[in-house]
Amino acid sequence: MEEEKEQYRVVLKSIGNNTKEEVEEFCQKISKNLNLPSSLIKKIAHRNPIVLKKNLTLKKAEALAIAFKSFGANVVVEKRIPSPMIQVERQGLPPPRLVLETCSLRKTPEKNWLLVGRVKNISQEPLKDIWVIIQLFDLNELMTFEEIPLPINPILPNQLSPFKALLEGELEFQKISLLFKNLEGTSYFVLDQRKRREWEEVEIPESVLKMKPFREEETLEKVPLTSERETTEEEEKIRPEEMAPYEEEKKEPESLVLDFSASSEGLEPKELISEERLELVEEKETSPPYPWIEEFRAAIETYYQTKKDGFTLWIKSLQTENFIESPYHLLVVFLSYSRFNQKEDDEKALENTQKVFPFLLRSNLTLDEIPEMEAPPFFSREVWRTLFFRALPKIQEVAKEILEKREWKAEELEQFIQIIPQMGLNNSRWVVRRIPQWILEDIQIDFSNTYVSIGEGLYRVASRLGVVNPQFDLYRGKNSMGDLKIQAFAKMIFPDNPMRIEEPMEKLGREGEEAHCFPIDPKCVGCLFESFCPKFYTEINPSEKGMMG
Numbered sequence: 001m002e003e004e005k006e007q008y009r010v011v012l013k014s015i016g017n018n019t020k021e022e023v024e025e026f027c028q029k030i031s032k033n034l035n036l037p038s039s040l041i042k043k044i045a046h047r048n049p050i051v052l053k054k055n056l057t058l059k060k061a062e063a064l065a066i067a068f069k070s071f072g073a074n075v076v077v078e079k080r081i082p083s084p085m086i087q088v089e090r091q092g093l094p095p096p097r098l099v100l101e102t103c104s105l106r107k108t109p110e111k112n113w114l115l116v117g118r119v120k121n122i123s124q125e126p127l128k129d130i131w132v133i134i135q136l137f138d139l140n141e142l143m144t145f146e147e148i149p150l151p152i153n154p155i156l157p158n159q160l161s162p163f164k165a166l167l168e169g170e171l172e173f174q175k176i177s178l179l180f181k182n183l184e185g186t187s188y189f190v191l192d193q194r195k196r197r198e199w200e201e202v203e204i205p206e207s208v209l210k211m212k213p214f215r216e217e218e219t220l221e222k223v224p225l226t227s228e229r230e231t232t233e234e235e236e237k238i239r240p241e242e243m244a245p246y247e248e249e250k251k252e253p254e255s256l257v258l259d260f261s262a263s264s265e266g267l268e269p270k271e272l273i274s275e276e277r278l279e280l281v282e283e284k285e286t287s288p289p290y291p292w293i294e295e296f297r298a299a300i301e302t303y304y305q306t307k308k309d310g311f312t313l314w315i316k317s318l319q320t321e322n323f324i325e326s327p328y329h330l331l332v333v334f335l336s337y338s339r340f341n342q343k344e345d346d347e348k349a350l351e352n353t354q355k356v357f358p359f360l361l362r363s364n365l366t367l368d369e370i371p372e373m374e375a376p377p378f379f380s381r382e383v384w385r386t387l388f389f390r391a392l393p394k395i396q397e398v399a400k401e402i403l404e405k406r407e408w409k410a411e412e413l414e415q416f417i418q419i420i421p422q423m424g425l426n427n428s429r430w431v432v433r434r435i436p437q438w439i440l441e442d443i444q445i446d447f448s449n450t451y452v453s454i455g456e457g458l459y460r461v462a463s464r465l466g467v468v469n470p471q472f473d474l475y476r477g478k479n480s481m482g483d484l485k486i487q488a489f490a491k492m493i494f495p496d497n498p499m500r501i502e503e504p505m506e507k508l509g510r511e512g513e514e515a516h517c518f519p520i521d522p523k524c525v526g527c528l529f530e531s532f533c534p535k536f537y538t539e540i541n542p543s544e545k546g547m548m549g
């Protein structure tokens with residue numbers, strides 16, 4: 001049922017009129033009845049509006065609202081507005097030419113997806129023949145795309161142009177990426193200035209709000225402070241990463257670092273708080289000790305030393321026979337291979353790269369010279385061949401720029417590589433990880449602040465190792481509890497390159513012949529971590545519980 005989903009939050013708006021007397025009385029009542037430190041309660045009271053708790057069911061949210069309202073607080077319950085994340089690709093070079101002002105996604109009566117948006121020309125010249133490429137992703141894997149022209153052509157300076165696209169309703173995707181280009185294929189640097197709203201207020205019936213309020217004389221059980229489930233202020237900050245219809249921007253309430261976790265849906269307001277754990281969390285999280293840390297670090301190093309896939313062996317043979325002319329040539333090969341590898345299909349990507357290898361340094365190619373190639377899902381062979389023909393000049397341009405600049409931050413380099421058409425996040429990260437192994441003397445990359453991309457496989461392996469607890473350390477994107485713990489773990493293992501844990505852990509957690517950490521009943525024999533893994537949560541799928549539960 002809709003109300004049983006954990007998509008609600010409770011916001012403390014004010015305490016009466018926020019007078020000094022009202023706030024002091026509120027703090028005294030809460031502190032007395034819940035046996036909590038007055039300093040903690042004052043911290044809450046003086047920071048409203050503030051989010052008391054989110055990711056609640058409607059029943060739990062109502063119960064929490066009743067409890068605080070009984071002490072004189074003005075609270076509201078809000079519901080998360082669900083929508084896939086919509087992002088804008090900044091593939092062109094600055095300065096920006098366009099601004100995305102609005103964009104929304106909704107279902108039509110015919111159950112199709114309707115994407116509607118509006119852009120503005122902020123340059124000093126008319127922009128002609130602008131097209132929008134709408135790419136749909138499942139996690140970080142490209143599913144399909146649509147190309148639509150802007151109806152206003154040309155767009156004069158300071159002029160607005162709407163756009164819309166009708167997408168198949170049965171498609172299940174998690175992310176939409178927008179790319180703006182002209183007929184020649186030149187991409188535009190686009191600013192994202194959308195006003196986004198993630199939450200909407202839910203009207204709670206007055207009869208519900210008047211249910212069994214607290215009485216001052218009621219004695220509540222002591223609510224212990226706990227560190228069982230640590231969190232940080234960063235976890236609870238409002239980060240509107242999902243798209244919603246245009247609305248005037250409102251200041252979001254601050255987020256509270258408290259946790260009211262009800263063990264039963266049917267608890268009354270008094271019971272909800274008295275039987276729960278109320279936790280105040282330190283600003284800095286202390287990483288738990290891992291007795292197997294050195295063994296883990298050695299296992300990761302072994303993975304990279306012994307890894308001998310088909311592409312690696314092919315590259316080594318090319319170098320032995322002097323078919324690689326320069327670091328630039330090698331980098332173009334790597335970029336081409338990574339772009340071909342859309343669905344983790346190494347064999348098809350290698351086959352396509354081998355077919356186009358003789359043409360990779362050419363600047364005067366014709367489409368007829370490009371051989372037929374294997375295509376990923378949702379693309380025909382002919383379309384995939386044409387797309388590579390169009391992308392090759394950009395691949396060559398990116399390779400030259402990478403070598404000319406020489407010194408990069410890893411995240412900056414990832415984003416730059418993604419200006420290549422059909423080059424997603426996973427593809428660019430693959431290239432960045434391999435550059436130090438092959439072209440170290442020509443390119444210096446700073447990996448010290450890299451972010452580990454967390455998929456189901458990696459989260460599952462982290463759970464079985466004991467890095468995260470899927471019951472409490474939920475992964476809900478950047479700065480959620482699960483994310484913070486995994487990032488801290490990666491930084492502890494490899495301070496100079498946290499991203500090193502990403503590939504081996506994700507691969508071990510995948511479903512397939514080469515994987516080990518299956519959702520249920522993992523195949524531990526032969527696993528990279530077999531000798532030291534504690535093997536937690538083998539009877540359940542930790543990813544389902546901690547990422548989707």
